[in-house]
Amino acid sequence: MPLSVASVIILLAVLTPTIQGGKVLVFPHDGSHWVNMKVLVEGLYSRGHEVTVIRPTDSWYISEASPFYSAVTVDYAGGGNEDFFRLFVNEIIKIKRGKGSALTQFALDMELKNKFSELHQKVCELVAHMFENKELMKSIEDAKFDAVLTDPANGGGVMLAHYLGLPLVFNARWTVHGEAHFAISPSPLSYVPLPPSELTDKMTFFERVKNVIFYTMRMHLYKQIVGPHYTPLVDRYFGSDVDYFSLFQAADLWLMRVDFVFEFPRPTMPNIVYMGGFQCKPAKALPQHLEDFVQSSGEHGVIIMSLGTLIGDLPHDLADEIAAAFANLPQKVIWRYKGDRPTTLGDNTLLVDWMPQNDLLGHPKMKLFISHGGTNGIYEAIYHGIPIVGIPFVFDQADNLSRLRAKGVAMKLDVSELDRNIFQSAIQEVLNDPSYRMNMQRLSRLHRDQPMKPLDNALFWIEFVMRHKGAAHLRTESYRMPWYSYHSVDVMLFLSGLVLITVGVVVGLIRCLWSKLCLRTKRKRD
Amino acid sequence: MPLSVASVIILLAVLTPTIQGGKVLVFPHDGSHWVNMKVLVEGLYSRGHEVTVIRPTDSWYISEASPFYSAVTVDYAGGGNEDFFRLFVNEIIKIKRGKGSALTQFALDMELKNKFSELHQKVCELVAHMFENKELMKSIEDAKFDAVLTDPANGGGVMLAHYLGLPLVFNARWTVHGEAHFAISPSPLSYVPLPPSELTDKMTFFERVKNVIFYTMRMHLYKQIVGPHYTPLVDRYFGSDVDYFSLFQAADLWLMRVDFVFEFPRPTMPNIVYMGGFQCKPAKALPQHLEDFVQSSGEHGVIIMSLGTLIGDLPHDLADEIAAAFANLPQKVIWRYKGDRPTTLGDNTLLVDWMPQNDLLGHPKMKLFISHGGTNGIYEAIYHGIPIVGIPFVFDQADNLSRLRAKGVAMKLDVSELDRNIFQSAIQEVLNDPSYRMNMQRLSRLHRDQPMKPLDNALFWIEFVMRHKGAAHLRTESYRMPWYSYHSVDVMLFLSGLVLITVGVVVGLIRCLWSKLCLRTKRKRD
Incomplete structure (x- = not known):
């Protein structure tokens, strides 16, 4: 897919350093997610970093011209879901107000699923076309970015970072496979409710059953999205030994739009930085x-x-x-x-x-x-x-x-x-x-009441990753283990086997001794 | 056990507010642990808080007079383990240098175990005597402390905080039962090595087996210490429905003497604050x-x-x-x-x-x-x-x-x-x-390269707990669940049961239909 003339001009302008500071390549997720990404982009700009944002021609929210970033507009139509989502919500309301049948609801749900699937398909197409455009990729490589910042609600930025060998920073609440914590942090389903199950951290038995079922369904949905779209792309460009989910889990930093005044307390990881409410600021005077x-x-x-x-x-x-x-x-x-x-x-x-x-x-x-x-x-x-x-x-x-x-x-x-x-x-x-x-x-x-404002904290950690070329010391590589090793199933089987063998040998010995003893007693009696 | 006259005088002086700021009651762990606690005590003092430290008469490291805190010296001999540990280390060196037999080593290990057991017994005696001294406890209650700060290497401060109904802050690396994370944070034994196993976060199969065995042994050791000492104390003062370990897990804040440049990355919790290296400071000129x-x-x-x-x-x-x-x-x-x-x-x-x-x-x-x-x-x-x-x-x-x-x-x-x-x-x-x-x-x-100095961060969070009377929103209460619920064993059994019943019913129906069909065919043939 060729770049438009305008975007090539912008691209060339972008790739020539103009601002003091670091260089961040942003692969955003369109729609309301961009509102959040923009906060970080403006923050990075205000600290003197140069930000480059990748966007499709028909982007829904991401404008081409901005004082805060330079856009690489890829001549590709994939952003414009706004009308669909507006119509979708209107239909939902109609159905809920009793003016649509259950069948309509089901059809709508399927349509939503297909729309999400299509969205990921288009992201994959965009990424593939970028990878195929050697001139574009070379110019991006030559620009020597310090990090890729992306919203893991789609996997495009993840693949771009892997291709370029750059540190990866997430601005996350959702990933392709669900709520972001579930991708990286142990999440006991007994007290960690899976959004959007509407459960809390104190669940009855049947609520816990619901949570497990929700999780299973979510994993199924995730496979339906990843399987046909992302997996072939990963296989093609990185080889079949690279696992798509592992690329996610290898991210250096997860900036989470989460604060525990809103979320329920749950296990976390050292490379998760909480920045919930990072967009909040004091009120200005009203008109x-x-x-x-x-x-x-x-x-x-x-x-x-x-x-x-x-x-x-x-x-x-x-x-x-x-x-x-x-x-x-x-x-x-x-x-x-x-x-x-x-x-x-x-x-x-x-x-x-x-x-x-x-x-x-x-x-x-x-x-x-x-x-x-x-x-x-x-x-x-x-x-x-x-x-x-x-x-x-x-x-x-x-x-x-x-x-x-x-x-x-x-x-x-x-x-x-x-x-x-x-x-x-x-x-x-x-x-x-x-x-x-x-x-x-x-x-x-x-x-x-936090030691630092959430936005300042988030920016500090992005810069940390830029300064140190990642954050390896905060990041576990346990995701490389097969599941049975991660959960120590193999060790448990081994130890159980040992115990069984020991018991077997002891019982065998006792039986043997006993039978010999019986034999001797019998002989004596005879 | 009566308080000494000197300590009562000090106590009275302590319990009258003299410094602007909050009031922190400290129950330390004697020996080198005190070196760490003192850093926080001095930090709290420098921020205008009033610190009261509980110490036994024969304390090994904790002096009675200090410009930074007031001591409540309990007339009780329980601190002086210094000579034992010195002798112990000397013996260990002798054995290692080949001048002691394996038998001596074993005897020494047993002696060490007994010494630790004795240490916990004495802490329990100290706590029990404090609880029995109604006058002392009333004066402590009247002093209206804002929080208890303790080293969970012994359980004294935990029980004191529960008795007084005060927020609990840990200055932790070890608890009575082992490395502190293991008490509060999910710790997959497949990549979280249990100190002091000398393992890393990348283990071979047999190292993982070793880690699981180490963990099992540690839990056994923990029960040997908790069972005879702490459990009776908890039963006596808080009732048999209170679990000693739950009191630990209910702490508001865990200030951990950990930094991931030194430790391996592992799951953590929102109420863990890392302050490893909090005592470090730039070098001064040498003599x-x-x-x-x-x-x-x-x-x-x-x-x-x-x-x-x-x-x-x-x-x-x-x-x-x-x-x-x-x-x-x-x-x-x-x-x-x-x-x-x-x-x-x-x-x-x-x-x-x-x-x-x-x-x-x-x-x-x-x-x-x-x-x-x-x-x-x-x-x-x-x-x-x-x-x-x-x-x-x-x-x-x-x-x-x-x-x-x-x-x-x-x-x-x-x-x-x-x-x-x-x-x-x-x-x-x-x-x-x-x-x-x-x-x-x-x-x-x-x-x-941290957004705040570790000590400032730790002090911020102690003050946070004092300001908000705890940190409930950062603290999971999942420890209240029975283990089979926490690990969703009951849910899994229930769902497996459902699947089995469904399969059973379906198979039954098919058999029934099949036999009817066969019967009909047979009749027709007949």
Whole structure:
């Protein structure tokens, strides 16, 4: 696949050092994941490093021009899943609201699976075409990058780093095969819930059964994605003795978008660095019209609602129920909503196309955040200590909200049965029961009380890997062992065998002695 | 057991707040462990916290008067093991040098085991007497400490914290039951070597067998110590439903004297904070006579030798061999040695009673450290990047040196076969092969390249626990599960049962149908 002329020009510009500092090659994952990657890219730029980002021509989120990085735009269409995901979420809502059959749901699930499979296929095609383009690969090699930074939600960056022999840094919460910890850290399924199972770290027997079944299914799904797409690519370029999963596990550093105020405590590894909430920052002043609106709430304070970028509008009946519940509240409400104006909308509710969410969450009048349960919004709410009423739709949203509910800082609603009464009473419970706010403010205090800001810590460790050409001393190579050795099954069999043989020999000897003794006694008697 | 008058006076002084800041109750482990605890005590003092240290009257290392802490001296003799350990090490050397029989070795091992058992018995007696002294316990409760800081090499502080309901912080490398990680973190025996097995993280099959056997033996030893001493105490004061080991596992924070430049990478937990090398600091100027001696070495540089506080002198023959080897070297040697002057001592060797070890290790002329393999000296050598020739005698020394050897920064000698030739050639190899020094300097760079100094990090986290009354969000409570649940054995049995039943039913149905079919065919035929 040829590079476009523009991208070759950009590429040449990129590969000539222009900034003091190190050089980082970024292979991102498109969509909302890029929002997180951009935080690191901007951080690296601000520390004087030169960042090069690989993107497809039709990228969904990753723009070609940026003051913070240079793009290598590969003339390849593989990013544009935005429309599909928007449609998908709309369909999900329709089904949940009883306007779609179980069959439609199943068809949709299959379509989602196929879409993910297609996404990985396209990543593999992109990588293969990069590898085939000797001129491009040579220019990348000549640029002498210090490290590859990638989101392991796809495996492209992993393969690129292996090809180039460069240290590998992950900006991770999910890998191709599931929640990132499960790829590297021992994860006893008895108390480590597998997202998105919606379980907690304290499970009943049948919840533990569910967790094991979920894990088994997840591994099956993983094989279905890796088998047809990544394995042939690895075989082709690195030889059949290289295992795709091992390339993942060999990463030098896992920067995890995780903080234990949000996640449940679980085993970890020395080369995992936690940076959950790394995008959070103090609130800035609001635009005047918003400030005026917020101040007009008086002692009752303000509620904000945003369901993420994928959900701009809602079915009319649902929007009407939500608006009606808001209209009954003494609080002021700011609702990010792009649909038609609900007929039941009250005077206290302001519809907006976009809102400065972080600045609002950090406002002293802020009382409650109504959210779909996306991770970024959750971390902002934790940072500012604002309790949540959650309406999850897809992906990890329900699981995220289950975690928050287990920590006593959120209520989780089911969109299928949502009406004005349920919605209003949930809002009132979180507003009126002080425990929600107190618990969230405790999480906020814990989250903010770290020796370093999460972003600074993450940047420190990326630079560490660049300085030392990896982080081998923090990284176990136990993934090279076959499973039966890793779990000491062979040793156990050997030791059991020894015990059995010993017992056998002793029993044999006793029998032999006994029979001789009997024989002698018999002879004597005879 | 009554408190001495002096200690009651001190106690009263202690329990009246005098310093701004928090209040920490310290239950240390006597001997060289105190050297480490003192670093934290002084650090806490320097940050304005009030530290109270519990010590027995005959403490080996912990002095009653200190500018950094107030002592609660319990009128109880239990600390003085110094003479025993000195004699023990001397005996070990004699045996290794072929002047003691295998029988003597066995008797000595038993004596050591008994001594450790006695040590734990005395700690339990001390704790029981504290608990019985209602006046003392009330005054401690009234003093409203913020946390208990203890060395889990004995269980006294663990029980004190549970009794007082205070957050518990460990300054740990060893617990009563072995290396500290094994108490809290998943430790796959396939690649996590159990100290002091002298194994590495890359083991052959038979080394893995050895590791499993070592682990089993260690658990047996642990039960022998816990069973007769700690369990009755826990039963008596906390009830038989409280498990001694669970009290350990419930600690809020494990400050581990570990750094992965020295240890092998392995699973860890969110409430483990690594502070290996926390005592290290830049070298200060040497006293003039030492500086003159060091400078007189010219381009050859200096070697220092210290075998730790337990080993003041050596058998004459051994000392003579060592001195003779030194005499052959072009380097200058500073040897901390309290025995008679070896007859073979050369002009280039300076015997001293004590030396400023850290300042010498940090001197530009320093070439080599000859050490017994104690952890503190090793971290100082790593900090300053000085390679090691090690002569281990007891405890974890051989294991420590094995780790360093695996990292290519040390040679390990066996005292049983040590003579001038072996010693000299080991020294020359480490001096002449540049890889030792280069590897050690690489470890030094990695060790020093941390976002915070290890001591500052440790103090931050102690204060974190004091501020938040614990660190519950970093701490799993999975230790409350029975082992078969923790390892999902019950779930696996349940799922296997389900599969068996399903298979059984299906097979039964097929048989039934088959027999009916056969019957019908037969009837038709008939």
